[in-house]
Amino acid sequence: MQTLRSPTPREALTALSEALEADALVTIYGQCRVAYEGRASSELGTGDRLVVLKPDGAALVHTDEGRTPVNWQPPGSDHAASVRDDALRVRSTRASPDERLDVTFDEVYQLTAMQPTDESDRSLVGSEADLREAVLAEPTLVADWFEPTATERETSAGPVDVFGRDGAGRPVVVELKRRRVGPDAVGQLRRYVDAVEREGGVDREDAVEREGGAGPAPLPVRGVLVAPSVTNRAAALLDEHGFDHAALDPGVVADRRS
Amino acid sequence: MQTLRSPTPREALTALSEALEADALVTIYGQCRVAYEGRASSELGTGDRLVVLKPDGAALVHTDEGRTPVNWQPPGSDHAASVRDDALRVRSTRASPDERLDVTFDEVYQLTAMQPTDESDRSLVGSEADLREAVLAEPTLVADWFEPTATERETSAGPVDVFGRDGAGRPVVVELKRRRVGPDAVGQLRRYVDAVEREGGVDREDAVEREGGAGPAPLPVRGVLVAPSVTNRAAALLDEHGFDHAALDPGVVADRRS
DNA sequence: TGCTGGATCTCGCCA
DNA sequence: TGGCGAGGTCCAGCA
Numbered sequence: 001m002q003t004l005r006s007p008t009p010r011e012a013l014t015a016l017s018e019a020l021e022a023d024a025l026v027t028i029y030g031q032c033r034v035a036y037e038g039r040a041s042s043e044l045g046t047g048d049r050l051v052v053l054k055p056d057g058a059a060l061v062h063t064d065e066g067r068t069p070v071n072w073q074p075p076g077s078d079h080a081a082s083v084r085d086d087a088l089r090v091r092s093t094r095a096s097p098d099e100r101l102d103v104t105f106d107e108v109y110q111l112t113a114m115q116p117t118d119e120s121d122r123s124l125v126g127s128e129a130d131l132r133e134a135v136l137a138e139p140t141l142v143a144d145w146f147e148p149t150a151t152e153r154e155t156s157a158g159p160v161d162v163f164g165r166d167g168a169g170r171p172v173v174v175e176l177k178r179r180r181v182g183p184d185a186v187g188q189l190r191r192y193v194d195a196v197e198r199e200g201g202v203d204r205e206d207a208v209e210r211e212g213g214a215g216p217a218p219l220p221v222r223g224v225l226v227a228p229s230v231t232n233r234a235a236a237l238l239d240e241h242g243f244d245h246a247a248l249d250p251g252v253v254a255d256r257r258s
Numbered sequence: 259m260q261t262l263r264s265p266t267p268r269e270a271l272t273a274l275s276e277a278l279e280a281d282a283l284v285t286i287y288g289q290c291r292v293a294y295e296g297r298a299s300s301e302l303g304t305g306d307r308l309v310v311l312k313p314d315g316a317a318l319v320h321t322d323e324g325r326t327p328v329n330w331q332p333p334g335s336d337h338a339a340s341v342r343d344d345a346l347r348v349r350s351t352r353a354s355p356d357e358r359l360d361v362t363f364d365e366v367y368q369l370t371a372m373q374p375t376d377e378s379d380r381s382l383v384g385s386e387a388d389l390r391e392a393v394l395a396e397p398t399l400v401a402d403w404f405e406p407t408a409t410e411r412e413t414s415a416g417p418v419d420v421f422g423r424d425g426a427g428r429p430v431v432v433e434l435k436r437r438r439v440g441p442d443a444v445g446q447l448r449r450y451v452d453a454v455e456r457e458g459g460v461d462r463e464d465a466v467e468r469e470g471g472a473g474p475a476p477l478p479v480r481g482v483l484v485a486p487s488v489t490n491r492a493a494a495l496l497d498e499h500g501f502d503h504a505a506l507d508p509g510v511v512a513d514r515r516s
Numbered sequence: 517t518g519c520t521g522g523a524t525c526t527c528g529c530c531a
Numbered sequence: 532t533g534g535c536g537a538g539g540t541c542c543a544g545c546a
Contacts, residue, residue: 040384047376116306126298187445
């Protein structure tokens, strides 16, 4: 690890160039201006910021506020350093989409180059995938009549989270959400239900069996939204479309299963 | 600004406590383990990471990869430092939702406390708001028959981006998107069109005028999706609902207007 | 505070 | 590479 305190632009350039070459993780704290041009374009006047350059090509410009960087460049970008008008300039570019981030330092207070080693993977519990596992292990969590037959079942509108039947053999589309949902989730469920309805709501094997017979008699398709809770607008939409809601919290489910 | 190189846990604690007290922006680079518990829960084993603590309560844990921190805490959280088992521990908590982030350092390589001053605001061009301005200034960009009458017009499904009439007096709902859109945007447009249709598609003044007359004869409502481009699935949905698509790129529009 | 939708969303998966 | 949807999304604006 190398750290420079208040380096001259030339000193900073030398250290930064070496660090980028060596695939180091670099932080630069200093007074700077920032310009971005690409998917949108932005300008940021003079101020003190923390700039992080990662060996995978990510670049972050952080002020003293907010979880989100005020400016950034995604991984895969190329970092380059130079001195212009006696000022250190860091430029990060990428193609597709074509975008460019320029950070010009009036003054560099500190520059650090690190070589972190990190073999560890993060394990996360409480995702939608965990919710799906819980539902498959205990389908009555959705409804006492629910019998799942497939996950990620393909439709013309995209894959359905969990697909199955009710006691009367009607197709059931289940959409899973790990948190309280708004109208968008109901719209999503609606698209899947519509698609299954259009396609006759039969599994592929059923379709083959029926092929020689009469045209498909479209079955009514049930839609169930599984989520801890829903907003008023979402509840109204669910009602409007005749969909069901199963109140399931991934955290509670995880506790019960453990 | 203060920087400690390879401090002992006690030295790090002292410096960190002072820095947090002084509302400093703090970076800690070291070998650590991370645990999160709240909306979900996660574990992260030993590795070298860069931790950023902001005076507004934001906390970021960055590895050498990715734009997104591997763990974090949003602004508004409370940071606290302590020494446990001869190791520096940083805990960031917040209520509502109740969540906690713990970072335990096996070793601190460097700790820096900064006092950044940043008065500058970022200006950004190319947002959906810019697209709206362009459409209002030149409605024929949407269609030669389009006459806007309101923005953010309220409906039971939420506010419509731009509302207006076509040449025949039919209500028009316009949904703006700054980039290529998928099925979700069509679903959104559909919800707004449905809502306006249900409500008669009249402006408030019209409704008052008509109140004494016969019941409202629901007008067919037109829907227009304004976006640079649409995916195949979205195009199919637009067609299915009889909605129009106007190809407008916010970047191109910005150039033309400048 | 909750609801709603935008974002240079990011990220992973899959065709 | 593009399409698609999840995310501890974050975030602003508004009721």
